[in-house]
Amino acid sequence: MPRVLVTGANRGLGLEFVRQFTRDRWEVVATARTAAPEVLELGANLLQLDLSDLAGVASFELEGPLDLLIANAGTYGPRDATTADEAHEWLDTFAVNTVAPYLLAQRLLPNLRHARGKAIAVSTRMGSIEDNKGGGYLAYRSSKTALNMAWRTLALANRDLTCAVLHPGWVQTRMGGPNAPVQPEESIAGLRRVIDSLTPADSGEFLDFQGNRVPW
Ligand SMILES: NC(=O)c1ccc[n+]([C@@H]2O[C@H](COP(=O)([O-])OP(=O)(O)OC[C@H]3O[C@@H](n4cnc5c(N)ncnc54)[C@H](OP(=O)(O)O)[C@@H]3O)[C@@H](O)[C@H]2O)c1
Numbered sequence: 001m002p003r004v005l006v007t008g009a010n011r012g013l014g015l016e017f018v019r020q021f022t023r024d025r026w027e028v029v030a031t032a033r034t035a036a037p038e039v040l041e042l043g044a045n046l047l048q049l050d051l052s053d054l055a056g057v058a059s060f061e062l063e064g065p066l067d068l069l070i071a072n073a074g075t076y077g078p079r080d081a082t083t084a085d086e087a088h089e090w091l092d093t094f095a096v097n098t099v100a101p102y103l104l105a106q107r108l109l110p111n112l113r114h115a116r117g118k119a120i121a122v123s124t125r126m127g128s129i130e131d132n133k134g135g136g137y138l139a140y141r142s143s144k145t146a147l148n149m150a151w152r153t154l155a156l157a158n159r160d161l162t163c164a165v166l167h168p169g170w171v172q173t174r175m176g177g178p179n180a181p182v183q184p185e186e187s188i189a190g191l192r193r194v195i196d197s198l199t200p201a202d203s204g205e206f207l208d209f210q211g212n213r214v215p216w
Pocket of ligand 1: 180
């Protein structure tokens, strides 16, 4: 039975990942910072993990091989930073969106290596510098751009694994809002097809849920 770990599994895209993987008989290790009854009802193992707690992430341990890491959890953060408080919130966004996923991947490298596994970060087109025509969302955009760079660096340092950053589309979740054109089922089905198709030769790529390359 293949094994996947999904962060931010209590709602949105994370919960849909858990739904689809448990349905397809994967062993699912789900992490969330709060109680997540839906996750338990789906038959996944649930571990408490707050990604803003970097000491907690740096000491995270998992026994046994891992076929797939999905660093999914993410947060918007402040839209701009003009005060010290907003600047601190911007740094907090970096902790959750950039530093914690990278640290977690580092912690899980031995598990992934054991299974010749894949490390996926759920990023966003909004982290693309070339694609940024609208501006705004300072903390979110910049932390995801940094995530993309961190993941590319992870890929280059671990050439026996497959590491990629993926854009899920604009999806109807709490983050995506009610006007988003893509439903979570479609997004996650697409992301899973893309993940399945990835080989070590694709490591370091930035792709969307339909398999198209996203500009950096
Ligand atoms: N929806 C979209 O249109 C869209 C588009 C592009 C990229 N994405 C990316 O997709 C991923 C999932 O987003 P979503 O749409 O599912 O958003 P969502 O519904 O807002 O869910 C975000 C998830 O991240 C978790 N999270 C936030 N801060 C956390 C922390 N400090 N520690 C642990 N977990 C934390 C949340 O947990 P709590 O419930 O505890 O807050 C929740 O499970 C994110 O990385 C997002 O950037 C989404």
